[in-house]
Amino acid sequence: MNTRYSFIILTYNEEIHLPRLLSSIAGLNAPTFVLDSGSTDNTTAIAEAAGATVLQHPFENHPKQWDFALKNFNVQTPWVICLDADHIVTPELFLLLQNFNEEQHRDINGIYFNRKNFFKGRWIKHGGYYPFYLLKMIRYDVGFSDINENMDHRLVVPGNTIIWKNGHILEENLKENNISFWISKHNKYSDLLAHEEIERMLSLRQQIVKTHFWGSPDERTAWLKQRWWKLPRYLRPALYFTYRIIFKLGVLDGRTGLIFHFMQGFWFRLVVDIKIDELLKQRNNEAK
Known part of the structure; x- marks a missing residue:
């Protein structure tokens, strides 16, 4: 059994995704823990058949689900790798993990993986x-989930981190090939994000990750978020969509890519802004 790291995976009705992920990490022979949030399909049976330890916990949001997972599994390895069920570990990343040497990473507390995101294939x-770099491998009992975020889930570690640029995780949610599923999912996300932004306006939420444009990928994201919150609502979705399409060459992603950038970069952000105004109006009416 691998004594260097364990895998933790979050699931909910992932019978079409989980076998892919488990197959991609099977040869690493690492302890695997699955936190499920009430699946009604064969997800937990698939996990148990693969030898994973399974726990159940009601889902509130991703940051709190990761917080529960990190605090309630009996992890015995110095490192944990935290993945979503719709991830796949590529052969290049598999090789990096297979050759992972703890002695060479004594001064490191976190490792960023490079992600490739897929939409409709x-x-x-x-x-x-x-x-796109995600902090996915952290020292256990050192790293933690940032529960000051309501939707954007991220792991946080003090100290040094490194980036593995060549090893990838592939992220492809096959359920999102149905645009109705995608819209329903992001409608729920927009509720979370709107409430979060209202709470930030009221200083009820603070950023844990320090802001630094030239820092780690998460520090840069934190810096950009501070600027985003100051932009005028309704204008910022249009600015962001234009930035992605023109300045970041999203137009080169073809018709499917344009649909994705429009829905994720404009439509979703516009819905959040509309809901923020609705929440502010509701608060003002209740205060009268």
């Missing part, structure tokens, strides 16, 4: 979506 290569 197409790799979204432009529009700021590649390269």
